[in-house]
Amino acid sequence: MAQRMKRRNVSANSKVPTAKKMDPAPTQQSSVAEIKDWYTKNHRDIENYAAAMEGARGLRDVTKTSTTTITAFNKDSLRTYLKNIGSNEKNLRNLSRYLYYRCHAYYRLIAYNANMFCLNARSVIPDYDLVNGGDTNSMLSSYQDTLNVLDKMHLQYEMLKAYMVCFREDVFYGCAYYDEDQGLFILPLDPDYCKISGAYNTGDYAFVMDMSYFRSRQTVLELWGEPFQSMYRAYENDTTNGKWQPMPDEYAICLKARAEDWETVVPPFSGLLSGIINLIDLDDLQAIADQQDIYKMIWLELETITGSDNVDDWKITPDIVIEYFNRMISEALPDYTSAAIIPGKLDQISFNNDKATDTNKIAKSTETLFNSSGGAQILNSASISGTTAFSAAVKADTEMAISMLLPETQGWVNRFLTYWVSTPAKVKFFEVSAYTKDEFKQELLTAAQNGLPTALAYNTLNQFSEKDTLALNVLEQKILGISQLFVPLQTSYTQSGSSDTGGAPTKDDTEITDDGEASRNKQDNKK
Known part of the structure; x- marks a missing residue:
């Protein structure tokens, strides 16, 4: 070693x-x-x-x-x-x-x-x-x-x-x-x-x-x-x-x-x-x-006086417009928005x-x-x-x-x-x-019911190690007596023998009808 x-x-x-x-x-x-x-x-x-x-x-x-x-x-x-x-x-x-x-x-x-x-x-x-x-x-x-x-x-x-x-x-x-x-x-x-x-x-x-x-x-x-x-x-x-x-x-x-x-x-x-x-x-x-999608561009048109032949005949002095325009850019314009000045009206364009x-x-x-x-x-x-x-x-x-x-x-x-x-x-x-482990667990469970040694392997798939399984089994059965204190802890699998020995209950001759009433089996009905 x-x-x-x-x-x-x-x-x-x-x-x-x-x-x-x-x-x-x-x-x-x-x-x-x-x-x-x-x-x-x-x-x-x-x-x-x-x-x-x-x-x-x-x-x-x-x-x-x-x-x-x-x-x-x-x-x-x-x-x-x-x-x-x-x-x-x-x-x-x-x-x-x-x-x-x-x-x-x-x-x-x-x-x-x-x-x-x-x-x-x-x-x-x-x-x-x-x-x-x-x-x-x-x-x-x-x-x-x-x-x-x-x-x-x-x-x-x-x-x-x-x-x-x-x-x-x-x-x-x-x-x-x-x-x-x-x-x-x-x-x-x-x-x-x-x-x-x-x-x-x-x-x-x-x-x-x-x-x-x-x-x-x-x-x-x-x-x-x-x-x-x-x-x-x-x-x-x-x-x-x-x-x-x-x-x-x-x-x-x-x-x-x-x-x-x-x-x-x-x-x-x-x-x-x-x-x-x-x-x-x-x-x-x-x-x-x-x-x-959230980007926008706005522009401000510098309008001219209607009917004037002079292209520089502005409705508002450009110096005043530029002053207010600069204030808008620095104080009011949000992110993802740009601006420009053009001759005309205020408008916007989106890039949806x-x-x-x-x-x-x-x-x-x-x-x-x-x-x-x-x-x-x-x-x-x-x-x-x-x-x-x-x-x-x-x-x-x-x-x-x-x-x-x-x-x-x-x-x-x-x-x-x-x-x-x-x-x-x-x-x-x-x-x-x-x-895929759930399907494999079912295979191991079936094998265990047929007498094969797969019980410990089955419980490892339940997140319990072999030592954990053995220790808990001793604790529950020999020390705490869980199977006697909490009856029944049973599965749907039917087993033969007395129910006093633990495990699933045995089938009797009683049937439950759809309306909840109990009825005897055919042999009892003949009596």
């Missing part, structure tokens, strides 16, 4: 370099909680989010932390990137990041797929020898130790962050910190400095990291501690060949959305990027149209636009985007028609989202458990999502 992560004591007199715009590292300990808190405050700086804003056309930098001029971008550049994906991995990743923050429809599409995963839908299975049988105490010990670690890992939340990155950028690189008191924290690493180097036999990926990342980030290196400090020392000892250091197995977590080709890294929805840019263009044009037509264009483009993504009917609720087609579409979306990443997750979890549990039980995740 691998050695557990130890807290590092830092001398109070030691000098810790402070990076610009970052909080200094703690001076006493670097626990999992401290690393997590520090990363939350400083992740935009250490991950260089400003780079994600490059590649957009004349729009603001949403980080608001940089005055760097945004590089011009157009669809021709996108086509160039897609023609040579291998050498444009970083450009495509930054473009996908930008659109993720700029286009809400793209964000929803990514979040929709990332939230498909239901990691509490699982079964934890202790090792069992079919020939020699199983040692009850060993199985219970393995089962409990595995559940203890799983409960502290908070997989549903930690992995959701990884899945969001996978669907946005294709690959997630992370360092998994685990503490028996603080639980799990997965530290995302900058993909510009990481590369996949191979795969474990569990199905997840191994990767290396460019240690030059820490040259100007000594505060980060000090705080993150191991394994980065050891990796950086190895790099300093051999700067020629030691630039790319392998992430140690017990810390490494690397998932890839497109697992069919681990050498090619490209955003999963790269084929939709052009359509997303079109959607943003339409949105920008609509914003201009909205401004035009057919907003409905432009709005329909945006709605149609959004619908096309969701449909082109391979389904996602839930995101475009206006197109939903029929429960059968809807259910089939959701199942297809679920399979597309989880078919590759869920096996990788399962492989990493089982590999990670081997570093923290001497004889871990095996964790199996079910291929269900938040949209």
